[in-house]
Amino acid sequence: MPSFFLFDVRLQSGMSADEMLRAARRFGYAGICIYNEDEAVMPSPDINLDPSVHTGIEIRTDSVSELKRKLRRYRSRVPLIVVHGGEEKMNMAAVKDHRVDVLTHPCGEKWERGDLKHQILMLKYAARNGIAIEFDLNPVIKSRRSERARILRRLHENLKLMRKYHVMPLLTTNTRSIYDLRAPREMIALASLCGMEREEAIMALSEIPAGILTRRWKRGREVEQL
Amino acid sequence: MIMREKRRYILFEVISEGEVDKHGLQNAIWDSIYSLYGDTGASESRLWLINYDSGTGIGVLRCAHRTVEKVRAALACIHSADGARTAIRVVRVSGTLKGARVRARARAKARRERERER
Numbered sequence: 001m002p003s004f005f006l007f008d009v010r011l012q013s014g015m016s017a018d019e020m021l022r023a024a025r026r027f028g029y030a031g032i033c034i035y036n037e038d039e040a041v042m043p044s045p046d047i048n049l050d051p052s053v054h055t056g057i058e059i060r061t062d063s064v065s066e067l068k069r070k071l072r073r074y075r076s077r078v079p080l081i082v083v084h085g086g087e088e089k090m091n092m093a094a095v096k097d098h099r100v101d102v103l104t105h106p107c108g109e110k111w112e113r114g115d116l117k118h119q120i121l122m123l124k125y126a127a128r129n130g131i132a133i134e135f136d137l138n139p140v141i142k143s144r145r146s147e148r149a150r151i152l153r154r155l156h157e158n159l160k161l162m163r164k165y166h167v168m169p170l171l172t173t174n175t176r177s178i179y180d181l182r183a184p185r186e187m188i189a190l191a192s193l194c195g196m197e198r199e200e201a202i203m204a205l206s207e208i209p210a211g212i213l214t215r216r217w218k219r220g221r222e223v224e225q226l
Numbered sequence: 227m228i229m230r231e232k233r234r235y236i237l238f239e240v241i242s243e244g245e246v247d248k249h250g251l252q253n254a255i256w257d258s259i260y261s262l263y264g265d266t267g268a269s270e271s272r273l274w275l276i277n278y279d280s281g282t283g284i285g286v287l288r289c290a291h292r293t294v295e296k297v298r299a300a301l302a303c304i305h306s307a308d309g310a311r312t313a314i315r316v317v318r319v320s321g322t323l324k325g326a327r328v329r330a331r332a333r334a335k336a337r338r339e340r341e342r343e344r
Contacts, residue, residue, distance in 0.1 A: 027315060141303050144261055178241060179311040186302035186316065189295050193262070 002202060003030035004184040005209035008104065008134065008172035010035055015177065017053050023178040025052075028185075032175075033209070035082055054213055056080030058104065064093040071099050080212070088118050095125040101212055102170060104134040107154055119158075123165040132212055133167055135159070135204060137182070137190045138174035155194035169196075170212070171204040232291040235276070235326035237318045238301065239333070240283035243310040248278045250308035251285070259300040271297055276323065282334040284317075286326045294319055 006029045009020060017034060024032045031052035037060070057078045059070045067083065067090065074081055080101050083094035086108035094103045103126065107114070126133055135158075139151045162169055171191055173182050182190065184205050191201040240246055246254075252275050259268045271293040278285030289297045301314045317333060320326040 141305050148261070177311070179243065179305070179313045181241075181313055182302050183315050186298055189299035190302050192295065193299055 002206035003210065004028060004205045005031050005033065005213065006172070006175065006181075006205075007033045007102070007170055007209055007212075008035060008136070009033060009175045010037075012176050020175075020178070021053050023181055027181050027183040031213075033080065033213070054080065056082050056101070058082040058084055060084040062087065062090070064089060067093055068097075071097060075099050088114060088122075091122050092118070092125070095122050095129060095131050098129040098131075100129070100131050101215070102132045102134060104172075105136065106133055107158070113154070119161060120165070123161055123167045126167045127165050130168075130215075132170040132208055133158075133162065135169040135171050135191070135194075135196075136174055137171065137187065137194075138180070140190060140193060141173065141182075152194055159195055163200075168208045168211075169200070169204045170208055171201060231272070232321075233272075233288055234291045234294050235320045235323050236287040236289060236294070236297060236301075236316055237320065237326045237330050237333070238285055238287060239315045239317050240278075240285070240307070240312060241315065242283065242307065242312040244308070245280050246283070246307045246310060246312060247280050248275070251275070251278055251280075254304050254307035254312070255287070255301065258303045259297070262300050262303060263296060267296065271300075273297065276326075277330075279334060282337050284330050284334045284337065286323070286330055288323075291321075 006024055009032045011017060011020060011034060021032055031054060033054040033056055035056050035058040037058060057074055057080070059067060059081065061067050061070065071081065081099060082102040082104055083100050085091040085094055085103045085106040091103060091106050094100050135155065140148060143151055159169070171187050173180055173187070175181055187205060188198055188201040192198070240251065255273065255275065259271060259273060270290065272290040274288040276286045276288050287297070298316055301316060304312055304314050306312055318326070318329055320329070
């Protein structure tokens with residue numbers, strides 16, 4: 001079995017990284033990646049104790065200039081940089097910048113259908129710069145009826161385009177607590193609802209996150225040397 | 227011609243904020259499977275909750291062998307039961323009820339011991 005990694009983990013108050021890692025290991029993950037919200041750059045001391053816990057920073061902003069400023073600021077301090085997308089201009093700015101590792105929520109909170117030309121351009125840039133795009137299954141779990149059908153359709157369309165332009169998908173469930181955890185095989189079953197093949201889902205949970213983390217470690221060493 | 231359809235027994239573990247009783251869990255599972263696959267999909271899955279211990283949160287579910295992955299996805303879609311935040315983890319899929327029961331007993335025992343140590 002490959003080693004599975006869970007990205008997009010955020011710790012709620014009162015929960016330690018250690019507890020989350022223990023729960024994730026019980027579910028079958030080899031490691032987790034915790035995203036810190038903007039500004040909280042320095043992780044809590046216990047996070048660095050276990051090598052299976054990785055940390056990154058998620059940049060949330062509505063302005064491109066602010067994004068650039070934050071990327072400049074965090075690039076030398078944080079090895080893994082994640083950008084919260086949504087708006088077309090933010091998605092595009094994020095994927096054009098090779099300093100970004102992952103783009104999250106590219107469809108935004110409302111899951112509206114965007115401009116196809118723009119989407120294609122965004123995916124081409126993401127593929128060129130090696131930026132993974134998050135494939136969040138949490139809305140599939142939490143929604144019901146027509147809303148779920150709409151989300152599944154959007155995910156299906158996105159997946160088709162991602163396949164065509166060879167963009168790396170990253171399977172996540174927006175984990176805030178242990179009740180949001182889903183085991184890798186459950187994630188694979190959920191991903192199949194969006195049309196993802198079993199092998200693709202395994203890659204999106206193992207090889208792709210591991211690749212991102214390896215790059216991160218390389219960059220981490222570069223940061224240390226600097 | 228084979229008349230009897232093959233079955234699979236899913237050993238699962240409920241991780242919940244509070245205690246979830248059998249009735250509440252059954253409702254959550256059926257609600258999830260109806261919502262995801264509709265009436266025909268739910269009937270094809272031939273789902274049946276064989277046993278569930280609300281104390282340890284461990285139970286066994288029976289389904290048709292062709293629909294194991296569908297049931298897995300439906301279980302993953304459960305995020306609350308009896309008003310409490312819940313996650314269901316599939317521990318093992320077995321071909322016989324005996325196999326599932328043996329592992330369920332072992333797991334329940336281990337879980338009780340772990341809780342006693344705490």
